[in-house]
Amino acid sequence: MGEGVFMIYRLVLVSVIAFAIFGISSIFYAYEIEIRDSEAVILTRQVSECLAPEGVLNLDVISEEFENSILSYCGLSKERFYVNVKVLNGAGEIVAEFSQGDSGASWVKKLTQGAGKYDPGQMTFEHSVLIAQGISEIKGRVKMEVVVSHEF
Amino acid sequence: MYYCDKKGEILNQVLVHIVLVGLIFAIFVFATAGRMNGRGVKQQVLEKEIALLIDAAEAGMEFGIQKAMINGVINNIEIKEGRVYVTVERLVAAKGYPYFSKYSVSVRSEGNKFIISVR
Numbered sequence: 001m002g003e004g005v006f007m008i009y010r011l012v013l014v015s016v017i018a019f020a021i022f023g024i025s026s027i028f029y030a031y032e033i034e035i036r037d038s039e040a041v042i043l044t045r046q047v048s049e050c051l052a053p054e055g056v057l058n059l060d061v062i063s064e065e066f067e068n069s070i071l072s073y074c075g076l077s078k079e080r081f082y083v084n085v086k087v088l089n090g091a092g093e094i095v096a097e098f099s100q101g102d103s104g105a106s107w108v109k110k111l112t113q114g115a116g117k118y119d120p121g122q123m124t125f126e127h128s129v130l131i132a133q134g135i136s137e138i139k140g141r142v143k144m145e146v147v148v149s150h151e152f
Numbered sequence: 153m154y155y156c157d158k159k160g161e162i163l164n165q166v167l168v169h170i171v172l173v174g175l176i177f178a179i180f181v182f183a184t185a186g187r188m189n190g191r192g193v194k195q196q197v198l199e200k201e202i203a204l205l206i207d208a209a210e211a212g213m214e215f216g217i218q219k220a221m222i223n224g225v226i227n228n229i230e231i232k233e234g235r236v237y238v239t240v241e242r243l244v245a246a247k248g249y250p251y252f253s254k255y256s257v258s259v260r261s262e263g264n265k266f267i268i269s270v271r
């Protein structure tokens with residue numbers, strides 16, 4: 001009887017050790033396919049087309065309430081994303097700035113660089129546009145930063 | 153005589169022990185292999201590729217995905233609450249993958265294909 005109880009105890013112990021070994025190895029060997037950089041590229045294009053269709057950014061159309069919710073303005077999902085758009089005039093001065101999401105995502109990107117699974121996707125993009133405000137149209141540039149965080 | 157019996161008993165016990173420990177390890181090896189085998193990877197690839205296609209698609213686009221292909225058999229594709237769920241070789245998707253398209257997305261089965269429409 002005593003031997004039997006001891007054997008059960010030993011088997012439980014072996015099971016716990018086996019569970020720990022294979023549990024940990026399955027976490028480390030799980031295959032993760034990284035597409036966040038591609039998502040950042042697509043999102044950059046979507047936001048760019050939304051703000052400046054045909055290459056003209058009309059500042060009168062985008063109301064002030066969307067300054068901090070540019071993804072909502074474009075009708076895009078806002079989970080996991082940080083978008084910052086700076087509209088610059090010919091002299092390089094900021095005419096308008098739009099954003100949405102957690103701005104901390106960009107420094108998290110610097111912190112977790114090379115951390116594989118948790119490394120956010122990032123895209124910075126700059127292109128020229130015609131900025132329309134009132135009746136005037138000036139040449140300017142749009143500087144955009146998009147960060148796609150890990151999905152927890 | 154008694155000494156010989158005791159030795160046999162110990163050997164028997166050790167053998168039973170080794171077999172049981174081997175069985176426990178085999179169960180865990182198969183469970184781990186199941187988690188990391190090709191089905192899970194195929195599912196992840198399909199979910200992420202479909203999510204990227206949806207993200208990049210314009211309104212009015214449709215794309216077809218073969219049910220049986222070199223990468224295995226797709227049993228089902230579901231799109232709900234902004235996520236793509238793909239069942240590959242009867243491996244049901246647990247959490248899917250999110251897409252961010254602003255358009256309405258739907259999926260239907262048509263012959264040997266799943267058709268995903270973006271409207």
